[in-house]
Amino acid sequence: SAVISQKPSRDICQRxxxxxxxxxxxxxxxxxxxxxxxxxxxxxxxxxxxxxxxxTYESGFVIDKFPISRPNLTFSTLTxxxxxxxxxxxxxxxxxxxxxxxxxxxxxxxxxxxx
Amino acid sequence: DAKTTQPPSMDCAEGRAANLPCNHSxxxxxxxxxxYRQIHSQxxxxxxxxxxxxxxxxxxxxxxxxxxxxxxxxxxxxxxxDTAVYYCIVxxxxxxxxxxxxxxxxx
Numbered sequence: 001s002a003v004i005s006q007k008p009s010r011d012i013c014q015r016x017x018x019x020x021x022x023x024x025x026x027x028x029x030x031x032x033x034x035x036x037x038x039x040x041x042x043x044x045x046x047x048x049x050x051x052x053x054x055x056t057y058e059s060g061f062v063i064d065k066f067p068i069s070r071p072n073l074t075f076s077t078l079t080x081x082x083x084x085x086x087x088x089x090x091x092x093x094x095x096x097x098x099x100x101x102x103x104x105x106x107x108x109x110x111x112x113x114x115x
Numbered sequence: 116d117a118k119t120t121q122p123p124s125m126d127c128a129e130g131r132a133a134n135l136p137c138n139h140s141x142x143x144x145x146x147x148x149x150x151y152r153q154i155h156s157q158x159x160x161x162x163x164x165x166x167x168x169x170x171x172x173x174x175x176x177x178x179x180x181x182x183x184x185x186x187x188x189x190x191x192x193x194x195x196x197d198t199a200v201y202y203c204i205v206x207x208x209x210x211x212x213x214x215x216x217x218x219x220x221x222x
Contacts, residue, residue: 004158031208042202043159043212092158096208103149104210106158 002027002095004107012113013083020079021110023093028073033094034066037109043092049076083114118142119203124217127197133190135216137203140184146206148179150188152199153215159202162188193220 003026013019023032034046047055047068055068069077080087090109097103120138127133139148150162163170163177165186170177176189190197202215 033209035212042214043210045209045211048209094158094210103161103164104151104159104208105161108158 002029002097002105004093004095004105006093006107006110008110009108010111010113012115015084015114017083018079018081019083019112020077021091021093021112023076023078023107025074025095029095030073031096032070032076033096033104034068034076034078035092035094035106037090037092039088046078046091080112083112085114088112088114118205118211119213121201121203121213121216123214124219127190127193127218127220129195129220129222130192133193133197133218133220135188135190135201135203135218136185137188138185139203139205142183142205148177148183148186149204149206149210150175150177151202151204151210151212152197153202154196154199159212162201193218195220195222 005024007022032049035043036046037043045058046061047057049055049068049070051070051073065081067079090111092109093107094104118141147164147166149164151159153159163172163175165177165179179186198220200215200217202212204210
């Protein structure tokens with residue numbers, strides 16, 4: 001299993017500012033994933049972050065809005081840039097287990113409110 | 116696009132088995148079926164996964180039809196703490212979450 005810590009757990013931010021969310025894993029993992037969960041909705045994958053390469057973004061998400069860093073095998077950050085109220089969501093970090101077709105582990109999420 | 120279809124909600128009596136259906140008619144040969152649940156305000160929690168054989172662990176059982184076009188998650192003795200949104204997902208390392216089934220366990 002993997003234990004994931006996300007910081008901050010919640011924040012209230014002014015529109016036009018940026019917030020960087022940190023994700024720390026207690027073991028080395030190849031792939032890390034960032035999801036967004038808008039109020040009352042399901043999870044949507046933002047991007048996949050591999051160490052040593054650029055993140056791969058899903059349709060509808062761009063690097064300028066959601067820059068991601070992956071400096072090592074246990075850590076990643078997601079920045080929500082130039083925020084608007086529409087960015088108010090829960091942002092979750094996830095990692096894949098070891099081996100083939102194993103379970104994924106999720107952090108508890110960062111609850112972001114933009115005012 | 117989500118590749119699974121689940122009922123939006125279902126109720127279950129505490130202590131009884133909860134059977135959660137999922138249709139995945141377009142599943143390909145190498146795609147696994149995964150089940151996760153999300154209890155309010157928490158990150159999703161893995162429950163079980165399988166390829167073609169039925170699987171059981173300490174949390175649940177997964178029954179996959181022979182043609183692999185549908186599956187059923189069974190919670191053998193539902194408790195109030197099993198109230199959550201349950202997601203059935205098919206695929207590989209990238210999880211595509213649909214709307215899931217909101218399961219309410221009632222005393």
